[in-house]
Amino acid sequence: METRNRWQQDDYENVRGQMQPGDVIAFSGTAVISTVIKLVTSSHVSHVGIIVPSDYLEDDDAGDGTAIAEATESGIRIRSLSTRWSDETVENLWWLPLRSELRTELERNWGSFCQYLSDYNRAPYDYLQAAMLGLMLLEPTLDSVNPNLYEDIRQFIEDILNRGSGADDQDSGYVLSRLREALNDSDNDPMLTGLLHLLLEGDTSENLSRRLDNEEEFEHFFCSEFVTGALRTGGVIPNINPSEITPIELCRFNIYEDNYTQFKVSEATRIRGFNCMDISRWDG
Numbered sequence: 001m002e003t004r005n006r007w008q009q010d011d012y013e014n015v016r017g018q019m020q021p022g023d024v025i026a027f028s029g030t031a032v033i034s035t036v037i038k039l040v041t042s043s044h045v046s047h048v049g050i051i052v053p054s055d056y057l058e059d060d061d062a063g064d065g066t067a068i069a070e071a072t073e074s075g076i077r078i079r080s081l082s083t084r085w086s087d088e089t090v091e092n093l094w095w096l097p098l099r100s101e102l103r104t105e106l107e108r109n110w111g112s113f114c115q116y117l118s119d120y121n122r123a124p125y126d127y128l129q130a131a132m133l134g135l136m137l138l139e140p141t142l143d144s145v146n147p148n149l150y151e152d153i154r155q156f157i158e159d160i161l162n163r164g165s166g167a168d169d170q171d172s173g174y175v176l177s178r179l180r181e182a183l184n185d186s187d188n189d190p191m192l193t194g195l196l197h198l199l200l201e202g203d204t205s206e207n208l209s210r211r212l213d214n215e216e217e218f219e220h221f222f223c224s225e226f227v228t229g230a231l232r233t234g235g236v237i238p239n240i241n242p243s244e245i246t247p248i249e250l251c252r253f254n255i256y257e258d259n260y261t262q263f264k265v266s267e268a269t270r271i272r273g274f275n276c277m278d279i280s281r282w283d284g
Contacts, residue, residue: 006258006259006260007259007260007261007262007270007271007274008259008260008261008262009261009262009263009265009268010261010262010263011263012081012082012085012093012263012264014263015095015261015263016064016066016081016082016263018097019051019066019081019095019097020051020097020098020103021050021051021052021053021106021113022050022051022098022102022103022106022113022231022234022236023050023051023095023096023097023098024048024049024050024051024096024098024227024250024251024256025048025049025050025051025068025070025081025084025093025094025095025096026045026047026048026093026094026096026247026251026271027045027046027047027048027049027084027090027092027093027247028044028045028046028047028090028091028092028093028266028269029046029047029089029090029091030089030090030091031089034046034047034089037246037247041246041247041248043247043248043271043272044092044269044271044272045094045247045248045251045271046247047070047223047247048070048223048224048227048247048250048251049068049069049070049084049223049227050068050069050070050226050227050230050231051066051067051068051081052067052068052069052078052117053067053114054066054067056069056078056117056121057078057079057080058078058079061079061080061083062080062083063079063080063081063082063083064080064081064082065080066080066081066082067079067080067081068080068081068084069117069121069226069227069230070084070223070226070227071222071223071225071226071227072223076120076121076226077121078117078121085263085264090264091264091266091267092262092264092265092266092267092269093262093263093264094251094260094261094262094263094271095260095261095262095263096251096256096260096274096275097256097257097259097260098236098255098256098257099255099256099257100257102236102255105234105235105236106231106234106235106236108235109233109234109235110234112233112234112235113230113233113234115233116229116230116233116234117230120226120229223247224242224245224246224247224249224250225242225243225245226242227250228240228242228245228250229242231255236255237253237255237279238279238280238282240279240282248271248272248273249277251271251273251274251275252271252273252274252275252276252277253275253277253279253282254275254276254277254278254279255275255279256274256275258275260274260275
C-alpha cells in the first residue's frame with residue numbers, strides 16, 4: 001500500500017531536539033534572490049540547508065546549538081538554526097528528516113561527510129551558476145516573455161562557451177558589459193532582472209565557461225548544490241551532478257521520512273511533490 005506523505009506544523013522549540021545531521025531544512029524567503037528562485041522553479045521553496053554536528057559552530061555563536069550549514073550570499077556558513085529562524089527575510093521553514101536506512105548510510109560515511117564540511121566551509125557563493133541554472137529552467141518560456149532580451153543573453157552565453165575553457169579577463173569584461181547593457185533595458189521582465197543581478201554579483205572570471213555550462217565544480221556553491229554534494233559524499237544519494245539540482249528538486253527526492261514539519265509559518269504551506277521523485281531514475 002502506498003504511504004501518504006504527511007505535512008504537519010509544530011513549534012521550533014518542540015522539534016529542534018529531534019533534528020539530526022543530514023536532515024534538510026527548506027526555506028521560503030522574501031529577498032530578491034529568493035523571489036527569483038521561487039518564480040523560476042514554480043515552487044514555495046527558495047533555499048535549502050543541512051543540519052550538521054554542533055561542533056562546527058563558531059565559538060562565539062550566540063544561538064541555540066542546533067547547527068545548519070548552507071550556501072548563502074556570503075558563502076558557505078555554519079551557524080545556529082535559531083539565528084536563521086529569527087531572520088525577518090525567512091517566512092517559512094520546513095524540516096525534512098532523512099529516512100532511517102539512509103541515515104545508516106550517512107553514519108557509514110561519516111568521515112567523508114565531515115571532511116566535506118571542513119573542506120568547503122567558507123567557500124564563496126556561486127551567483128553565476130545559480131543564475132545559469134535558473135536561465136536554463138526558464139528557457140521554454142522566456143522567449144515569449146521578452147524575446148529580444150532573452151536572445152541577447154543566450155547569444156553572449158553561447159559566444160563565451162564557444163571560446164572554450166581558457167576564459168580570461170577580457171572575456172569576463174565582455175560578459176559584464178553585455179550583462180549591464182541588458183540590465184539597463186527598461187522593458188525587462190522582473191524575473192530576468194533578478195537573474196541578471198545574480199550574474200553581475202558573482203565572480204565571472206574564474207572557471208567561467210565551466211560554470212556557465214553547469215558542470216560540477218566545488219570552488220563556488222549555490223545552496224542546493226552544496227547540500228546535494230554533502231549528501232552524495234555521505235552516501236545518501238547516488239552519483240548525480242549537484243550543480244544541476246534546484247532546491248525544490250532536492251525536496252522532492254525520495255530520501256526522507258514520510259512526515260515533514262513546517263516549523264516557521266508565515267503561511268501554512270505544503271511542499272508540492274515532497275519525497276515523490278525516485279532519485280535512482282534521476283537523469284537531470
